[in-house]
Amino acid sequence: MNESQHVSSQFDEELSRLRTHVLQMGGLVETQISSAIEAYTTGEVASVKTIVDTDRKVNDLEKAIDDDCAHVIAKRQPTASDLRLVLGISKIVTDLERAGDEAKKIAKGVRRIYEAGHMPSQYGIGIRHLAEAALTMVRQALDAFARLDAELAKAVISADNDVDVEFKSIIRQLITHMMEDPRTITTSIDIIWIARAIERIGDHAKNVSEQVIFIVEGRDIRHTKEKAQ
Template sequence: MMTESHHVSSRFDEDLARLRTQVLQMGGLVETQVAAAIDAYSSGEVGSVKAIVDGDRRVNELEKAIDDDCAHIIAKRQPTASDLRLVLGVSKIVTDLERAGDETKKIAKGIRRIYENGHLPGQFGPGVQHLAEAALNLVRQALDSFARLDTGQATQVIRLDDDVDVEFKSIIRQLITHMMEDPRTITTSIDIITIARAIERIGDHAKNISEQVIYIVEGRDIRHIKEAAK
């Protein structure tokens, strides 16, 4: 009887380990997509835009597969305590990863529109490149905090997202001034604003992932705490 119980427990551990691996695989794909979009923004490689858009399909497929695995584990294994928190946390993390992938697709399409209008994105929107690199760093750190279940690193990501928000608002103010001074730049500036907004939201999704890491490890739901305190 103990042997059978041990086998069941071992298979359950394997299920959870595979779940974590799948999340990191999906996260790695999103990270690659964001990095490719940043490169396209600065280099003018419009050809990579199609690859970014196509890559989003794979992100969506992984989200569905991981969601199915979460449902299967809950139904078959009936996890409790920290194991249940891991499964529930993963189901929320993959939603944020999928949405980050959607935002990356918006960035790619915005870049394509700018090039099709005969411009180079890097000529416009000062600070967008830096904002994108900061958001990509948040995604990397959030995934690393999940891989190691490191609440300290997760907390750091949540703090750093505030800096991304501040930088985003600064970029928007500069672009609005730019449009007022030269109305000919309005169309391209609006595309840059769309790109910057998508980048800012990627940072938000990295923050959400980090909040789930804290929930998985400590059982604390810290979402919306700052808003409630205002």
């Protein structure tokens, strides 16, 4: 192996490690979201501490990946698709970290509700369905990144519209609850914040998918009407 091949092989290994670390971070965020959803359903508020502890690991990974991206750009000076991959990763990890923050908000909201002696299931609100839809978006966005699958990324972006519609429906139902029975206001507001955090998780999954399209196709579709077309 000549020097050029050796350098190229090292670069490929560095890019592969970067992708692996992103997926590792994504797996932690998935676990956070799933645990928060489960706590909402079961009232197992003891899991909140675990979710918060996992958030610290997610934050550490974000910093490490950002450092690795900066190192790769400075040392390897990547071009074309390799540069898009590194730049895309630097944005993807930001959205993953923020999705983890939203999971932490859900967990803390759940703890407040149950510690106040209330049962969110009594409200008949489809929070779990909304959360499972957002979690599916996160999983598919990570799968699209792992396989660099632009078509799957576009499907995730389209799914965000359904999550937004369901979120608005939940808000309307909760407002009705509060108007009919003012005693429900405190818990309803907590559920609204939980629903909002779930909707934001869907937004972050959409953002990850937009970066996958940028990496694969070299097109930046953020803030455009094109989106999933």
